[in-house]
Amino acid sequence: MASPSDDALQRACDALLSADGLVLATGAGMGVDSDLPDFRGSEGFWRAYPPLRALGLVFEQMANPLWFDRDPHLAWGFYGHRLQLYRVTVPHAGFERAAAMAARMPQGLFAYTSNVDGQHQRAGTSERRVCEAHGSIHQLQCTAPCTDETWTAEDVVVEVDVATCRAVGPLPRCPHCGGLARPNILMFGDGRWVSDRTDWQDAAFAEWLEGIDPTRLVVLECGAGMAVATIRHLSERLVRRGATLIRINPRDAAVPAGQVALVARAQHGLTALAERLGI
Ligand SMILES: NC(=O)c1ccc[n+]([C@@H]2O[C@H](COP(=O)([O-])OP(=O)(O)OC[C@H]3O[C@@H](n4cnc5c(N)ncnc54)[C@H](O)[C@@H]3O)[C@@H](O)[C@H]2O)c1
Numbered sequence: 613m614a615s616p617s618d619d620a621l622q623r624a625c626d627a628l629l630s631a632d633g634l635v636l637a638t639g640a641g642m643g644v645d646s647d648l649p650d651f652r653g654s655e656g657f658w659r660a661y662p663p664l665r666a667l668g669l670v671f672e673q674m675a676n677p678l679w680f681d682r683d684p685h686l687a688w689g690f691y692g693h694r695l696q697l698y699r700v701t702v703p704h705a706g707f708e709r710a711a712a713m714a715a716r717m718p719q720g721l722f723a724y725t726s727n728v729d730g731q732h733q734r735a736g737t738s739e740r741r742v743c744e745a746h747g748s749i750h751q752l753q754c755t756a757p758c759t760d761e762t763w764t765a766e767d768v769v770v771e772v773d774v775a776t777c778r779a780v781g782p783l784p785r786c787p788h789c790g791g792l793a794r795p796n797i798l799m800f801g802d803g804r805w806v807s808d809r810t811d812w813q814d815a816a817f818a819e820w821l822e823g824i825d826p827t828r829l830v831v832l833e834c835g836a837g838m839a840v841a842t843i844r845h846l847s848e849r850l851v852r853r854g855a856t857l858i859r860i861n862p863r864d865a866a867v868p869a870g871q872v873a874l875v876a877r878a879q880h881g882l883t884a885l886a887e888r889l890g891i
């Protein structure tokens with residue numbers, strides 16, 4: 613198993629000890645230690661969704677709003693399955709470790725994620741301290757959309773035939789126009805995503821940042837990929853303003869000059885940091 617170097621761990625701890633606030637910035641790799649798939653490469657995706665191999669559909673094709681027009685039962689088969697999976701997933705211990713590190717800082721923690729799985733909230737982070745850059749599967753919107761409103765998917769039940777990855781039975785509808793509803797997730801080539809909820813979260817994040825000296829901010833980035841680099845861009849933008857970056861990733865851990873790379877899985881890296889800090 614990849615292990616962070618002692619020197620990198622010490623530099624990370626020094627930064628955490630003198631920080632006033634912690635941005636926990638996460639991509640798909642953060643969920644891997646909670647046993648969630650990261651969809652890396654077509655093989656990884658097809659391992660998670662075998663029926664889509666037969667259809668020759670990879671993640672970038674499946675995560676496209678066109679399926680809600682073309683084949684709504686297939687679209688909801690994919691998203692309905694993920695909705696159920698993320699509902700029952702228990703976040704790994706690394707989430708709690710990061711929260712414990714931030715609890716010692718005057719401004720605490722803000723989670724900024726490209727994940728749509730709601731795992732930060734499940735791990736106990738307040739809704740007001742999470743920004744979901746690509747939306748959330750736990751919120752729905754109209755496919756048209758006829759309104760900029762989004763609503764909770766809490767009571768939504770979509771039965772999925774896992775052998776075909778197709779939804780069976782009725783699909784979620786828009787309460788305003790009666791049309792088909794879809795997850796409030798930014799998909800590939802998505803001109804119909806309602807961004808309002810993420811815009812509010814982004815504004816809350818900007819306000820939180822304003823209360824912190826940028827040189828006393830630590831960005832703890834875990835499992836952010838390079839293909840869709842939303843999270844990496846955020847981390848590196850904050851570094852340019854003076855923040856310290858700790859990048860935890862078993863494969864893609866290279867960092868800009870002066871920043872800290874921990875070559876490790878998310879849970880392992882976060883645990884190693886917390887233990888060294890005596891948390
Ligand atoms: N759970 C989810 O919500 C989910 C799951 C898959 C993809 N997505 C979305 O798909 C898009 C692509 O995501 P991405 O660029 O983050 O994914 P990616 O698959 O391109 O990258 C995942 C990254 O995680 C790293 N990684 C793998 N295992 C890890 C572990 N155990 N600990 C830490 N890091 C690990 C990999 O080295 C890689 O750098 C994003 O919008 C993402 O939010 C979301």
Ligand SMILES: [Zn+2]
Pocket residue numbers: 754755756757758759786787788789790791
């Ligand atoms: Zn509608």
